[in-house]
Amino acid sequence: MGLAAATFLTLILGLGALSLGQIGSVTAVSLEMRDVALPKLLAVNEIEIALDAHALLARRRVQVTDFRQAADIDREMRRAAARFLTGIERLDQLTLGARALEVEQSLEAAWLEYLAALDRVGRLYERGALADAEAAMQDSVRVAEADVRRSVSDLVDVVQAEAAGISAAAEREWQRARVLTLGALLAGLAATLLTMRWVVRRVSRPLLAISAAMRRLNRGEDAAILPVLPGRTDEIGILAEAAAAFRDSVLEARALAADLELQREILAASVRNMPLGLCMLDELGRVAVSNRALAEIFDLSPADCAPGVAQRDLLDRLAARVDRGRKSAGEFSTGIAAAVARGDQMTGTWQLMAGGSVSVIIQPTPDGWMMIAEDITERVSHEANIRHLARHDPLTGLPNRRAFSEEIDRAIAEAGAECPAAVLFVDLDRFKNVNDTLGHGIGDALLRQVAARLSWAVRDADTVARFGGDEFAVIQRGCVQPEGARGLGERIIALLSSPFEIEGNSLRIGGSVGVALAPGDGGCVADVLRNADLALYAAKAAGRGQCLFFDPEMNARQRALQKLEHDLRQAVLSDAFVMEYQPLFDIASGDLVGAEALMRWIDPVRGRVSPAEFVPMAEELGLIVPLGARALEMACADAATWPAHLKVAVNLSPVQVHRVGVIEDVRAALAASGLDPRRLEVEITEGVLLDHGPEVLGTLDALHEMGVQIALDDFGTGYSSLGYLRALRLDKVKIDISFVRELENDPSAAAIVRAVCSLCASLDIGVTAEGVETAEQLASVAAAGCIEAQGFYLGRPGAAEIIAGLAGTALQGGRGVA
Incomplete structure (x- = not known):
């Protein structure tokens, strides 16, 4: 038993050892299969899968135009390339035979060539050479890809052969196991x-x-x-x-x-x-995409342009809503269809039957064609308005200088020596005074009424234009000259001399006209305009309300005026002005009470220049403000040297009064001279009082608060209104010289002066008579009630020292003292 047991045990042990040996052999073969052959196969399989994915993505990449899809494909291609390289790395980590190493190196070289071919295709694609990129894709990339696939196939064969060897070994071990x-x-x-x-x-x-x-x-x-x-x-x-x-x-x-x-x-x-109308049709000629804006722009129902609508039906519906000119609806539709069939791009602006403008772009697409429509009605209207404004005055609607010059060109071309064209320059008299005193709103309304009157005065064949400010111009065609132009000029002057009723104001301005005939007075636009302007300047210099024709002598006069303007500017810079003073007497006592300051220009060539020559030009050139401030400074400095009971009167222009800085000018002049403000009297004209609004009243009140006296000069001319005496804080009224001269001969003038003196006495306002030149006139103004008087009979203007010398003297025997 024991032996049997031992034998059995030995047998069992032997069989167990044999089984263990067989199991060890099989296990060794299996481990070799698992650890070597299978990872190689998996790595090669991964390389093959990555190559397939990368090649498929590369072919899709060149077909994609959407940048988002392209970015996604690029990302997937990078992943596939990474998987390919991962497979190579796995192979490198395994034990490879000589043949496998050789095939692997060939594969890596083929892969790099494949990537290089793809990179070249990518650069062609980025440059927009799509056809070249497609050709390269079909040629070099496909060849490189085939090389990579052959290398992969060879590698698969080598790896499979190695696996087959391992499999054969496993088969032998299995055969041995059968005899167990x-x-x-x-x-x-x-x-x-x-x-x-x-x-x-x-x-x-x-x-x-x-x-x-x-x-x-x-x-x-x-x-x-x-x-x-x-x-x-x-x-x-x-x-x-x-x-x-x-x-x-x-x-x-x-x-x-x-x-x-x-x-x-x-x-x-x-x-x-989107605000733009869009419609896309496919290769079958049916609507594929359309939006609501397209239907709204062309007044279509949604069903008229819905997906599936045939091209012919869509074009017919569009033709029914577009102003086609002389084309029929069929010709319109056929023309668009033919252009689309040829692959032509169409752009243009369609006018709608219902009104409005539409910008249209029709262009082919890879699988049909598309139309983009934009409603540009508002833009077209705005551009038309801009074109109109470029040639017309926005205030009056009349043609402007540019359009007028073009009309002169045409008029010169059409005119002849027998029937010349006339160019009339019209300038409004006293417009600046209205604009400065009543405000720009009234001034603009006045200009519109002037434009209406000028348009009414001419014929349909004539042209009226506004150059700016108060300057207008007229072209007269087809009339006998100079009679026609003279008649038109006089008619214009008469129309402008009639009162203008604007917002409760009755305004009288008048006008001056200068005329040049073309081609006699100039063969080009510049010459005609210059000569008409010279004629206008001469008409204004002749006393306004005149119509004068150009003559060559006006050039010389214009040069003289330009020289005067230049010299005046230089005189202001060099302070070439002096002050003279006209004495002012108390009529009752005969005592000297003060003097009126009068500025004189001393020119090296002209000598003493009258204020009548340079003051209007100074106002026109904008020099009156510095001149006025200088006059205040000089007058206050001279008056400070006189006896304390003498006062000085200084004229303020309307421009100065309407300027807030005049208060500082007065305060600076008083401070620099040390003159008592009560000894300063500022004289204003009635033109200033046309606008006795808050600004003017504020300026006059501020001067009163300083102690300065206010005098109303030239009373009885222009816009005289007794309301000024009540509304304004006046200290004195000065009767104009025109009334003083008529006192002896015109009972009505004497009655007016007496009435004014009586009214002023009741309002505690002093009255001064200007321009007293005879003893009789002095007696008359005294009898009328005037308190003070000045004039050549009483004393001519002189230097400040003369006024100081007159202090303490009196009128003697009714005669002047100087």
């Missing part, structure tokens, strides 16, 4: 049972779990959970890793699909809501 004893069979059976248990636990269960998870994932359940196999590096572990990678790829693809769907919806919403 019953114990070996029993041991094999036991080993099989153990192996089955191992397979169930290590293989079947993970495979079933992976399969179940894949089915759930296939049903759209993104939450499917794969088994976790930590540390598993065998096929099951590799399969689990591959399943996880597949799951991630599926989830990424679904996210990408969702993103693409979102982008599609955004694009569709953009098309629906």
Whole structure:
């Protein structure tokens, strides 16, 4: 028993040892299969899969034009290339034979050439050489890809051959196992049972779990959970890793699909809501895409341009709404269809029958054609308005200087020596005074009425224009000259001399006209305009309200005026002005009470220039403000040297009074001279009082608060209104010289002077008579009630020292003292 037992035991041990030896041999072969052959096959398989994916993506890349899709494909291509290189790296980590190493190196070289070919295609694509890129794709890239595939195929053959050798060894070991004893069979059976248990636990269960998870994932359940196999590096572990990678790829693809769907919806919403009309037709000539804006622009119903509508029907509906000119609806539709068939691009502006303008672009697409429409009605109207404004005065609607010059060109071309064209320049008299005193609103209204009167005065063949400010111009055609132009000029002057009723104001301005005949007075626009302007300047210098024709002597006069303007500017810079003073006497006592300051220009060539010559020009050139400030400064400085009971009167122009800075000018002059403000009297004209609004009243009140006296000069001319005496804080009224001269001969003038003196006495306002030149006039103004008087009979203007010397003297025997 013991021996049997020992023998049995020995047999069992021998069989066990034999079985263990066989198991060891099989295990060695299996390990070689698992650790060498299978990883090689998997690596080669991964390389082949990565190559297939990369090649497929490369072909899709050159066909895609959307930059988002292109970016996604580029990303996937980089991943495929990474997987390819990962497979190569895995092969490098394994033991390879000489042939396998040689094939691997050939594969790497072919792969680099393939990538280089793709890079060249990419550069062609980026430069827009699509045809060259496609040709390269079909040529060099396809050849390089075939080389890579051949290398992969060779590598597969080598790896499979190695696997086949290992498999043959396993077959031999299996044959040896067949001769095992019953114990070996029993041991094999036991080993099989153990192996089955191992397979169930290590293989079947993970495979079933992976399969179940894949089915759930296939049903759209993104939450499917794969088994976790930590540390598993065998096929099951590799399969689990591959399943996880597949799951991630599926989830990424679904996210990408969702993103693409979102982008599609955004694009569709953009098309629906874009302000431009859009319509795309496919290769079958049917509407594929259209939006609401297209229907609204062409007044179509949604069904008229809905997807599926035939091209002919759409074009006919558009033709029915477009102003086609002389084309029929059929010709219109056929013309567009023919252009589309030729692949031509069409652009233009369509005018709609219902009114409005539409900018249209029709261009071919790879699978049909498209139309983009934009409603440009408002823009067209705005551009037309801009073109109108470029040639017309915005205030009056009359042609401007540019348009007028073009009309002169045509008039000169049409005119002849027997029937010349006349160019009339019209300038408004006293407009600046109205504009400065009543404000720009009244001035603009006046200009519009002037434009209406001038347009009424001319014929349809004539042209009226406004150059700016108060300057107008007229072209008269087809009249006998100079009679026609003279008659038109006199008619214009008469119309402008009639009162203008504007917002409760009755305005009288008048006008002056200068005339040049073309081509006699100039063969080009510049000459005619210059000569008409010279004629106008001469008309204004002749006393306004005149119509004068150009003559060559006007050029000399114009040069003289330009020289006067230049010299006046230089005189202001060099302070070439002096002050003279005309004495002012109290009529009752005969005492000297002050003097009126009169500025004189001393020119090296002209000598003493009269204010009548340079003051209007100073106002026109904008020099009156510095001249006025200088007059205040000089008058206050001279008066400060006189006896304390003498005052000085200084004239303020309307421009100065309407300027806030005049208060500072007066304050500065008083401060510099030390003169008592009560000894300063500022004289304003009635033109200032046309606008006795807050600014003017504020200026006069501020001067009163300083102690300065206010005198109203030239009363009785212009816009005399007794309301001024009540509304304004006046200290004195000066009767104009025109009334003083008529006192002896015109009873009405004497009555007016007496009435003014009586009214002023009741209002505690002093009255001064200007321009007293005879003893009789002095007696008359005294009898009328005037308190003070000045004039040549009483004293001529002189230097400040003369006034100081007259202090303490009195009128003697009714005669002047100087």
